[in-house]
Amino acid sequence: MFCSQCGVEADGKFCFSCGHPLHQGDGIAPETNVVPPQNELISPPTHSVKWEDDICYEQVLNTDIVRSAIADHGSKAIKGFSGEDCLAIYDKIVPSPIPLAKLATVVQPLYASFGVRTGKTREGTVSAPPGVVLARALCSLAKHTQPFQRVEQADDRCTLIAEFPSSIWALKGEIRITVTKQSNVAHVSALTNIPGQAFDWGKSTKALERLFSDLHSDMGIPVTSQYRAA
Known part of the structure; x- marks a missing residue:
């Protein structure tokens, strides 16, 4: 040497x-x-969690099958008749010094500041992996034209916050869907919040029924055989 x-x-x-x-x-x-x-x-290699078992919003959304299903539901969605559209028609039929459509944008936050609000809650267990349930929830939002706004992420749960669009029954509000990881199943709690309005004439109840119906169907994202056997 x-x-x-x-x-x-x-x-x-x-x-x-x-x-x-x-x-x-x-x-x-x-x-x-x-x-x-x-x-x-x-260092040992990082363990890779399958997206079906993951409760991370980014991991689930970045899966090709999920993105494709969301896009498919969004392309078929039909925009409903909004409360603002309804008030605009009333303004044409019965002229008013203050247009009702504009008045609603002022009255709603004013009533909300007084604590006036309405909304419903619902919760239950879905027999599917948490990542699949989270993906179905995203598909449901796209299907019913509820624009996604933001996410609140935790280690064992994920909350999706979306706009609850106005209709002839109620003005615009918010819908929150929380998916909590529980082994090979997921617990889901959902709520609607419509500020500045005391009644929504069943709008929230029907919306939550549609949501849970979607969560219990495959929404184009079927559960694999290994999870069905669990």
Whole structure:
């Protein structure tokens, strides 16, 4: 071997020319005091969770089959007749100094500041993996033209917040869907919130019924055989 200090060919523990250590018996390189690469600790590979079992919004949404199903439902969705559309027609039939459509945008937040609101809640268990249930919920929002707004992510649950569009029965509000991971099933709780209005004439109840019906169907995202057997 050659001495790394002076380049003289030598053997043993020290160079006979300059006295520089040639090697050490403990496997430590003397010049850098760093364990050679073959002795470095290597971190184990990160375990990859299947998207069906994942409750992470980003992981589920980035799955091709999920994105395709959402796009398919969105392309077939039919926009409903909104409350604002209805008031605009009333304005044409019965002229008013203050257009009703514009008046609603002022009255609703005013009543909301007084604590006036309405809404419904519903919860239950869906016999499917949490990631699949989360994907079905996203498909349901697209199917019923409920624009997705934001997500609240936790380790064991994910909450989807979307717009609850206005209709002839009620003005615009919010719908929140929380999917909680429970082994090979998922617990779902959902609620609607319509501020500034005391009654919605059954709108929220019907919307939640449609949501849970969607969650119990495959929505173009069927459960694989390994989960059906569980």
